[in-house]
Amino acid sequence: MMGTSNAKTLLMNSSNKLLWNDAHLKSFASELLIRTNPNQFWETNPNDEVEDLKNNHIRKMLMKFFPALGVHNLILGNSDNGMPTSTLVFIRGNRCEELSVETLRTITYKIFNFMGALGDDLRGHLHIHRSKIFDKDAVRTIPDYEDVTPFCDTRNSAYRFFQNGWIEITKDGVSELKSYDDIPENYIVWNSSVIARDYVEPTNKELIQKKLHGITSNALHPDTGESITDKELRKELHQEYQQKLDEFVEDEPDTHFRDFVQNLSLNDANEFDKDALKRIELAIGYLCHRHHIKSARKYVLLVDKFYDGAPNGSSNGGNGKSLLVNCLGNLMNLTELDGKTFKRGKEDAAAFAPVTPATEICHIDDASKTFPTDCLFTRTTGDFHIRRLYKSPFSIPASSAPKIVVSSNHPFPEQGNSFRRREFIVEVGNFYRLQSELYQETPFDLHGRKHICSDEWNTTDWSEFYKYVFECIGKYLASNGLPQGGESDYYKRARLIELVGNEEVFNYLLSKLDEYCETGEEVFAEKFYKDVRDVFPDETDEVTNKTLWTWFGECGKTFKKYPNRNKNGDLDTQRLSDKRWNRWVADGMEDWTNQNGEVPEKGTGRVQVFKVSSIKKPNTSSFAKPEFNRNPIQKKVTPPPHKEPTSPLDELFAE
Numbered sequence: 001m002m003g004t005s006n007a008k009t010l011l012m013n014s015s016n017k018l019l020w021n022d023a024h025l026k027s028f029a030s031e032l033l034i035r036t037n038p039n040q041f042w043e044t045n046p047n048d049e050v051e052d053l054k055n056n057h058i059r060k061m062l063m064k065f066f067p068a069l070g071v072h073n074l075i076l077g078n079s080d081n082g083m084p085t086s087t088l089v090f091i092r093g094n095r096c097e098e099l100s101v102e103t104l105r106t107i108t109y110k111i112f113n114f115m116g117a118l119g120d121d122l123r124g125h126l127h128i129h130r131s132k133i134f135d136k137d138a139v140r141t142i143p144d145y146e147d148v149t150p151f152c153d154t155r156n157s158a159y160r161f162f163q164n165g166w167i168e169i170t171k172d173g174v175s176e177l178k179s180y181d182d183i184p185e186n187y188i189v190w191n192s193s194v195i196a197r198d199y200v201e202p203t204n205k206e207l208i209q210k211k212l213h214g215i216t217s218n219a220l221h222p223d224t225g226e227s228i229t230d231k232e233l234r235k236e237l238h239q240e241y242q243q244k245l246d247e248f249v250e251d252e253p254d255t256h257f258r259d260f261v262q263n264l265s266l267n268d269a270n271e272f273d274k275d276a277l278k279r280i281e282l283a284i285g286y287l288c289h290r291h292h293i294k295s296a297r298k299y300v301l302l303v304d305k306f307y308d309g310a311p312n313g314s315s316n317g318g319n320g321k322s323l324l325v326n327c328l329g330n331l332m333n334l335t336e337l338d339g340k341t342f343k344r345g346k347e348d349a350a351a352f353a354p355v356t357p358a359t360e361i362c363h364i365d366d367a368s369k370t371f372p373t374d375c376l377f378t379r380t381t382g383d384f385h386i387r388r389l390y391k392s393p394f395s396i397p398a399s400s401a402p403k404i405v406v407s408s409n410h411p412f413p414e415q416g417n418s419f420r421r422r423e424f425i426v427e428v429g430n431f432y433r434l435q436s437e438l439y440q441e442t443p444f445d446l447h448g449r450k451h452i453c454s455d456e457w458n459t460t461d462w463s464e465f466y467k468y469v470f471e472c473i474g475k476y477l478a479s480n481g482l483p484q485g486g487e488s489d490y491y492k493r494a495r496l497i498e499l500v501g502n503e504e505v506f507n508y509l510l511s512k513l514d515e516y517c518e519t520g521e522e523v524f525a526e527k528f529y530k531d532v533r534d535v536f537p538d539e540t541d542e543v544t545n546k547t548l549w550t551w552f553g554e555c556g557k558t559f560k561k562y563p564n565r566n567k568n569g570d571l572d573t574q575r576l577s578d579k580r581w582n583r584w585v586a587d588g589m590e591d592w593t594n595q596n597g598e599v600p601e602k603g604t605g606r607v608q609v610f611k612v613s614s615i616k617k618p619n620t621s622s623f624a625k626p627e628f629n630r631n632p633i634q635k636k637v638t639p640p641p642h643k644e645p646t647s648p649l650d651e652l653f654a655e
Contacts (some may be wrong), residue, residue: 019070019092019191020107029114039068042122050121058132062141069111071104072145076357085383085397087357088139094180096150098189098356105134136392151187152400154291158473160331160466161189162199165224167470173468176225177201189356192333201296204465205248212241216323228278231272256457257327257465258449263431264320264444267305276305276427279486280324283426285476287325287403288332288469289363296481297380298424303411305427305490318433321407323443325363327453331469332360339408342375353376353388359402365602367408369498373419376404380422411495414554425487492558500551502539508532509555515611517561525549525571525608552621556612564610571608576600580607 031037041061043051051444066072074089074096088099090107108126112119132138153159158169166183167176177199181461184190201207211222215238219228222241226232261284265277283300302321328334335355342351342364352375355362362370379385384401387393396402412423433442443452450456453465476482493506512531516523529548533540540548552567556562576584581602584590593599598609 005357011054012150016634019090019095019112019589021099024092025107025111026114027066029111029119032111032642033115033118035298039065041065042125048118050118050125053125053129056058056311058129061133062138063143066104066142069107071099071107071142071478073140073142074145074148076400085395086144088138088142089145091145091148091188094151094183094188095191095194097191098358101134101136101139104139138221148186148188150400151183151189155291155293156477158289158291158477160180160199161194164198167199169470169473169477171474173474174227179224179226190333192358193360195331197462200271200376200459202253202467203460205245208241208245208248212245215241234644239519251453252465253460254448255464255468256450256452256461260320260327260443260452261324261468263533264324264428264445266429266431268429269429273429275486276429279424279426280428281472282470282476282479283424284324284328284472285474285479286424286482287328287405288473289476290360290400290403290471292399292401293481294398297398298422298482299376299380299406301412301425302405302407303425303427304409305429305488318436319428319430320432320443321428322363322365324428325361325365325405325407328361328469329363330453331466332363333358334363335359335402337362337364339364342367342371350389352379352384352386352468355384355386355396355402357396357400362402362404364404364406367406367410371406371408371412373412376406377419377422399619411491411498413499414495421484424482425491427488427491438511496551496555496558499554502536505532505536505539505551506555509552512552513556513559513561513563513612516563517614519610520613522609522611524584524587524589525610526592527589528552528610530589530592552593561612561614563612567610571610572607573606576602576605576607578602580609 024065032040041057041064042053043057070092072089072091073086074091088104090097112123112126115122118279126133133257153161156170160169160176161168165177165179166189167177168301180189207259214220214225215222215228215234216516216551220226221228222237228237261280262272262277265273265280267273267276286298287300293519304319304321304322325334335611337351337354351360379401382394383398386395414420432443432446435446444450450461457465477502496650497503497506500509509532512528525545529545532548549563551569553563556569562569564572574580584600584607585630591599
């Protein structure tokens with residue numbers, strides 16, 4: 001079904017080019033001109049003039065002509081309602097490219113251009129009936145491409161496709177470069193997933209020895225892995241690689257991308273943070289692995305670590321978050337979305353319109369404070385729903401949906417445990433922003449005066465980039481998924497300040513948590529509300545008691561000091577007994593009035609009470625406010641040194 005090996009090899013050499021290039025279309029047109037060609041959908045009169053197209057001609061065009069050209073509907077899977085989801089594609093060899101109806105029309109007319117006068121006649125007749133052919137409902141009748149599956153990652157493996165072949169990544173390492181002839185039958189590769197570069201393995205002495213051994217012992221070509229039948233070629237390759245081995249000088253290659261990622265993990269004291277680096281590497285591995293574990297699907301949130309939490313404060317940015325994701329776009333099919341187009345309180349599937357079935361990473365860049373996080377939750381728990389202007393909506397099945405990464409200068413609000421299970425927070429330090437502010441130096445200046453992941457890179461730079469990303473994929477595959485939680489105290493604090501809207505009010509709530517937890521005594525909720533409002537009359541004037549209690553509860557959950565834990569965080573209503581009345585009066589509450597203007601009476605009046613309990617050790621206070629040092633770097637910092645190999649994957653890449 002996938003075609004001959006020659007077709008595969010030809011296609012391998014033209015990857016990332018249009019599958020419907022002129023040479024292919026011209027060849028197809030030439031075959032159509034043969035009178036016995038069964039894919040001719042038209043009829044001619046005795047004067048060789050094209051007769052008017054009837055419904056049967058149009059039906060034959062849809063059912064025979066287009067499939068022969070390589071146009072099919074590809075079944076992507078089943079949606080949430082169990083119905084098959086498909087998309088129009090162009091398939092050639094073992095490559096596949098999504099098609100729009102407009103592109104299909106362009107391709108068809110290009111074929112007619114290669115058919116001379118006959119093509120001119122066909123174009124004229126087809127123009128009359130274009131609404132019956134080039135229509136979204138009409139193209140759905142084009143036959144499905146059956147018994148074929150996109151060749152994609154599994155739970156334990158990742159596959160990456162290059163111009164000269166493909167490789168497999170597991171937790172144990174990276175395979176040798178494989179030929180496209182080795183892709184299993186009945187599997188296809190998205191053409192957009194083929195990286196427009198050759199894969200060159202990082203050079204080291206062991207690799208040269210390995211390739212030389214393959215030439216000598218097994219007559220294997222060092223680049224393609226195919227058998228060498230030409231004795232002279234084998235001799236030349238042997239001499240070439242023996243010379244490489246003799247002349248090999250073990251120099252440490254530049255590792256610009258590895259250094260860039262490690263700098264993202266520097267903390268505010270300019271120290272290398274192993275935990276932060278681990279989270280960044282796991283995020284890279286997760287985003288670059290196309291398999292979904294249904295129960296473990298998450299979105300990645302890249303956020304500034306040193307967010308000061310000040311209300312109405314300006315967002316800083318410039319820390320390398322977007323650059324990191326853009327770099328991954330050199331390995332994965334990346335779709336960029338503007339985070340500012342998303343509005344809170346509005347589920348707008350049209351905001352995801354640029355996403356296609358071939359999208360592997362969906363990057364929502366620069367999400368604002370009002371970003372509607374609900375749209376992330378729905379797309380990490382089920383199908384990926386998309387609405388396009390003037391086109392029918394469609395859904396990408398959850399099993400093949402793109403991974404989502406959001407970059408933001410703001411923390412996202414707390415959404416409950418279900419939502420938190422679906423997010424993986426990666427905090428990025430301010431190394432690059434401060435380098436720019438203090439020394440006017442950009443990543444370009446700091447990394448060899450080359451733009452990271454650009455055409456300015458040489459083969460070694462790209463090899464080291466792939467090597468490091470593949471390491472990250474391997475580490476993710478070995479990790480059994482992204483861990484839950486793990487965000488820093490900085491982030492927890494910033495998220496709560498964002499919720500409360502005022503850092504001073506937030507700090508006051510923390511102090512009350514510590515106070516009530518230390519005493520363990522019953523507290524009047526009315527007294528708590530009064531104290532907050534007395535201290536912050538302007539900030540709480542339009543804030544309800546319910547909101548204050550919500551803020552207090554969220555702070556308590558974060559710091560594991562729980563208001564009314566035995567009541568699941570709900571207030572307890574109790575009568576003003578003699579004992580409570582005495583405390584009520586001692587607290588200065590005897591003249592307090594409820595919302596109805598009533599003063600609670602001794603013995604009969606009812607009030608709300610709570611206690612704060614903790615699972616922490618006694619006398620453990622909530623963490624102090626972090627020192628958000630704006631200028632922690634006093635001098636320019638060189639990238640941290642490479643780590644020693646610590647895993648089988650590291651050892652594989654080590655020289």
